[in-house]
Every structure is written in structure tokens, then in C-alpha cells.
Amino acid sequence: MEIGEYALKIAEKMGVEHVEVRYQRLERTALKLRDGDVEAVVEGIDEGIGVRVLYRGCWGFSYTSSLTEEAVKEAVKRAIENAEIQGGKCEVKIAEANLARGQFKFQYQIDPRNIDVSEKISVLNRGIENAKEIAGDKLKSVEINYFDLWFKTHVMSSDGADATQVGARFYFAFRVYGKAPTGLFYDSERCGVMAGIEKLESTVIDVSTRMAKRVVSQYEAKTPPAGIVQAILESRAAGDFFHEIGHSFEADSVIRGVSAFEGLKGRTIASEILTVYEDPTIPNAWGSSFFDDEGVKTRKTVLIENGVLKGYIHSRESAKILGEKPTGHARAESYQYEPIIRMGNLVVEPKDWREEELIEDTKTGIYISGARGGQTTGKGPFQFQASEAYLIEKGEISKPLKSVSVSMRILEALKNIDAICREANYYTTLCGKGGQRMAVTALAPTMRIRRVVIGG
């Protein structure tokens, strides 16, 4: 009997109503480079089991990094104890779900475990050299934080989930320090790819080229006018914008009363040109999964259709509370965490505008490209920082702007979207919520918002 199955059987014998067991093996390399120098190299293997039980109506969770029968049994006991101490004060019920069974694999060609760390360093250094070549002496310093990961996750539940997903992914944060007449400035871009090392070099070159061009364009950037303006959000900035909004689709925030969309299902909450869905089934996207950490098969879920709020994303528990169906969005950072409701790939449906037409149609405003530092309080404001921004004057892109921050309240912003373009790019990130980080994307086309607050 394998160790996960052993945990499941032990928990069932101890009288739990429901149990989920998650085994994970994570093999990774992490690197930090600066201007060609290696600042840190870590290689490691982590393995463990997370156990979540439903016992006397309450959840209890524990994990262990030791896979001996004794350690696993202790973890099960701790999970039950964690449920038991709640003294039956909760009445958790979980919805019926389409549970996953079988073996699933994300596509990758070159397994990161088979590539020597020195080769990975060479590829990343080519990205640094490429950026320096493009930006010349306007670029003072480049730093890359990189990791790759081979992962295997096996989820089993007492009601029949029994599925494994295996894959490889890499992620890097590219940080540049540029020189401008006014002094140094900083910019960053993060990029996550669900693939093997075969895609590393092209992705690194692509991001380093984009960042170097930004350093050049920001050289003479000026501080923006503060206040309310019309803004065009280029695809990646629109992605960050929608990712922050997306937290309000998470049913746990609806139940806790902090979602901007609480109590609004079936109502018009956005411009009628807007359709948004969540789709973790997109093949090999950074936020994709075949099943979630409760063992539920993932599926596409429509959230806003022509401006009307259609639904939320769910765990099995939240689906039961709100009388909806689980959507496969209960995700955990690793076996060391309980699943919580998280986005996967948030998608905004493209429309007909071409970006050039949209700029021409915008007599005055700001064009915002790329974003970092997004944060929201749900019913309160949300904000992100533009990586690159320009004034739009007389329907044309004009002066570059620096330090542009964009803030809005969610419902006002959604109603103020008046044009959506055809092309979209992925915004990828590791998003924090509830003490956990999660690989998520947003795929949104370039769009225009009539009123945003700009601080600079």
C-alpha cells in the first residue's frame, strides 16, 4: 500500500466523515544572478503529505515531511485533533463534485532536473547581456531571481478522487536598474511558464528585450498629472487590473462579506461589453491544473456575461453554502497548506477594437503598459503600479511618464470600461492570499477605462 493510501485508510478507521490526502514531490533549482555574478544557488528536494479531515462537522489539517508510516499516522491524528478541538461548533458540508481519477501530465520536453545548473546560469546571463546590449549605458544593473520546478501531486479523497498530475515549470523575476538624468530608477517583470527548459531561452530573451526597451523609453520620463484621467490599459496592465478584481469572484470573500460582488449575482455590475470567465483547463498555462487540491476536476466558469454577474469560483464547501456547483478552484500552495479558493487563469473575452484605433480615438489620456504591485481590499480601493506609461495627446502616444500608479474602486471601474481590443497577452504572477502564494494568470486584451485615479 502506498503511503497516501495508508493515510486515507488510517483516517477512515479513525472515524472521519471525509478525508483528503495530498502527496507532493517538488524538485527544484533556485538561482539569483546579478550582472553576470551568481549570488545564490539552491538545489533541493521536498516531499510530504498534507491531510485534511472533516470530523464532527469541522475541518482539521496537518502535514508531515517524513513519509514513514509512523509520521503519517501522527499527521492524521493531529488533523483529527485539530478538528476535534472545535467541539462540533461548525457544521461544514461539502457539495457533490466531479472528482478526478487517473494520471495527468503537463507537456514539457526538457526536464529541468536533467539540466546542469551551470547551463541554466548561462541562459539567464544571455538574457542579462541581451538587455545590456539593447539599453546600453542607460542600464546600470540587472538582477534575475529564477527557479524551476518538477512537481508531482497525488490527491486522494475518501469519496473517490484519486488522481496524479505531473509537470515542469519555471519562473523568473527580472529586475533592472536604469539610469536617467534625474537618477536611478527601478523596473521589474515576472514571468511564469508551465513548460520545460526548452522554452527558457526564448522567454528570457523576450522579457529582457521588453525590459531593456522600457529602460530606454523611461530615460526621459516625467511625473504624471495627479487626478482623474481616461486610461488605456495595455494587455498586461489590464491583466493585473483584472487579477485584482478577480479576488472578488472568490466565493470565500463573498461569504465573509468582503467581496465587491457580494449579493450581486444576476445584476449588471459592469459595462455590457464585458465578459469574463475563469478557466484552469487552458492547456499548459501558468495557472492551469487538471484538478484542484480537493481532487475536483477543473472547469471553465463564466463569471460576467455581457456585464451581468453570473457566478463565483468555488471550493466544495463554498459551493454547498451558496447552492452552486464546485468549480475546481480549491488550491493550496503545497502539501504544507490547506486548500483555499484561488483563481487559475482569469480570461477577459476579446472584442473588436485594434489598439491603434483605440489610441487614435482617445483624444487625451494615459497609456499604461505592464504593471506591478497590485493590491485590493475588495470593497475598498485597489491599486497597481504601471511599469511603463505615456501621455496620450490628440489621439497619439506622446511623452513617457514615470511612477504612474492607478487606483480605482472595483464596481466603478468595471462600469467605466468602454472599449476592448482583440489581442491579449498573459499576465503571470505568484499571488498572495491567506498566507499562501499561488501561480495564477490573467489573459486580458488592451482596453480603455473612462475614469481612473492616477497618482504619481
Next chain:
Amino acid sequence: MEIEKIIRLAERKGADLSEVFSYRDKEISISISRGGRISSSSSISEGVGIRVIIKGREGFSYTSKIAENEIEKAIERAMKIALKSGRTLESLPEPAKPPKAENMYFKEVEEASINEIFTITSKVFGKALEHKGPGKIVSCRNSISFMNWRIANSIGVDYEFAETHNIMSFSAIATKNGVSATNYDYIYDRRLIDADTGLNKAIETIALAEKGVPETSIESGSYPVILHPIALTAILRYTLYPVLTAKFKPRRLSAGKAIGSDKFTLMEDPLNPKIPNSSPIDHEGTVREKRTIIERGKVVTLLYDHYYAVKENMKSTGNGFRIPILTWPRMLKPYQALPTPEIGSLVIEKGKRSIDELASQAGKGLYVIYVIGAHGADPASGRFSATAGIAFKIENGSISKPVKHATISGDLEKLLNIVDMSSETRNLYEGITPAVLVEKLRIAGE
């Protein structure tokens, strides 16, 4: 496997120098949310981080499995990295006698049961739910941890340290006439936080959300700004604190450089138990000392670990902490990382005035409780822009109505152009901080 054995094993395998960081912890966390969601988690973990130096190159690896064969594999991984791609380093910290640590470990926390923590959390949340008014508690999280770590190296450093922590955090929301404000706050202690102390903070968090529901707007412009310790720390975390460490490149600060008004003094107080990061030595065995980092607006020293100190011919300031580098899922435990210079136990010098007196001094402006989006700041230029989660207008020298929308922006020099500080301070993750009155910052309003 004993630490001495690991050091000898590394030497037998060819390491010129070796260092072992052995670690174990116990964590309990209870989280209760509105709607009845309870999350209860407990864990025990341990591991070893091994640094080796061979022919002037450094290698590192770790393992969470303490069996001899797993430690041997970790040493081999560290040796491989040292030989192929490790940083240049020829020495390790020398032994020295650390001062005595007091009130950093409490048995009551190490021995607390999940039942005890649940009872406290449940009492706090249950009572907070009874609060009448437009404000509601949304969630309460109560986490305790016990950590025991030992650092030893082949040239005689050998020190063991035990620490305990309890953090209780709250989120609250208040809605009036369809307009909402959310608020977050927390308390920290090395001892167990009792239910009454927790409840007081919960009620305070709800009350501030109620007071903060926006009623008015502010016109865009430049104003004097009072930053509550939480708002100030959020901005300093991404503008000042990263550039104080020797690893921040390109270097922007150096000793003697003026970066703020003569009212701004920043110290490090590593034996202060009220600060989570306090300890008599750092994670590589260097003794930590109380020191001034910025005095009356001028930089006195940057913060060094052993590696950067050697590289720059300086002395380590005892700021070598093991903060795991970027990976996902995250490596959360200190044994999984090499030491790197990080801020430790910071104390910003306090003033003599109350918040109301600071408002009177400001005359007109904004009082900001907390901000969102500060992590988008530019540490190279010091420029930041953050939106107020809760903020109040200052009119005629008094704190008045809560503001609907205010984005605060400026740069580090403007931020540290501090006119005065409050006498009251807060214990936050980074250290002890007063509220400050900043001469002028740019505000974008509606």
C-alpha cells in the same frame, strides 16, 4: 545526526570549512472567519542547512530528513555547487561571546496545545461577533510558533537559541449607506496573547473600520501628511529598508549621506524582545549589537552579513539572516537558505506629541492609517505611490472626516522629511515605530 558529526563528515568529504544550521519548530495556527469557516493547523518540522567552502568557493544545500544518508547527500550537493557555480568566499564568522537574551522564549508558548489556542481564538472571535454597529469582524487568525536553532562551524562558532512568538491578526469591515471600509491590524508578543488583549485589539480594528467609512473627498495637491506606524512601515518596507542592506545594488546609500530631516533616527535593537527579529546572534553566528543606522537624517552604516562584509572589507553588523530566495511553492524555513543581509530589529526614535498635537501642527492635510500597493515602489529612486485604505482629512488643525480616495506619492527624501513624531509607538514585524508628520506629500484625490 549530531552537528559535530556533520561538520566532520563535510571535512572528510573535502570541505575546507563547513557550517551547519540546524533547526526545528512547532507551529499552531487557528483562523476563524465570518460565515463559520474555521481553519486549524499544527505542524512540527526540522531540517539542516549545510554551507561548505572549498578552494575559496561556497556551496549550500539543505535537507528536511535528518538521517545520515540524507545529510551526506546534502553535503555532496553543497560540494557540487561550490565546485561548479558557488560564490567566492574564503572564510566563515569567527566565534565570539554573545550577550544574554532575555524574554525571547516562553515555555507557555512552546507547550501550548492546539486546544488552548483554539479556546482563546474562539473566545475573541465570538465576543467580537457580538459587536453592535455598522462594523463587523471578518476574520481572526492566531498563530504561535516555537523555534530552536543552532549554528556551528568548523572554526568554533557554536550557539543555540530558542524563541517563541504569538501573532493575532484581525480583519474588519464596516458599511454605511452602501459605502465600505476595511481594516486590518495585529498584535505581537513572545508570550501567549490572552483573550482579553486579543478582544481589545479586535474591537479597536472594527471601530477604526467604522470611523474610516469614506464621507468626503480630498482635492489633488501637496499636503502635510501624518502616517500611522502601519502606513509608515508599509512604505519604508519597499523604499528605505531594502536599500539599507549591503546587498542592494546599485548602491544608493553610504555612510554620511543625508537622506532625511534631523528628526529621523533609526536604530537597531537586537536584544529588544518586543521585536520578532531580535536575537543575540544572527543566523551565521555573528554577535548582534545595538547600533544606530541613521542618525538625525544621516546614514551611519549599512547592514552587512559575513559575505558582503568580506567582499567590502567591512565588519559584519550581525545582519546575516536566512531568508529563502524566490521559489514556489516557497521554501519557508530558515535552514533552506544561505544567510543574506536583512534588516533586523528596527526602532524609529519617537517624539513627544500625541496624534492630535501632530494634526494641530499640520493644520491641513491627511492622516493615513494604512495603505495598499506600496510594494510597487521603486527602491532605486525611492519613489512610491500607495492608495490609502483608511485616511482622514486634517482640517483647521484637527482630524476630521474619512476620505473616499487618496493616493499618496513621493520619494524617500520627501517621506523622510519628517517634521515630528508621536510619543506613542507600535510594535510591528519590522520593529518599533511612532506615527510621523511628513512636511508634504503629493495626494491624488477625486
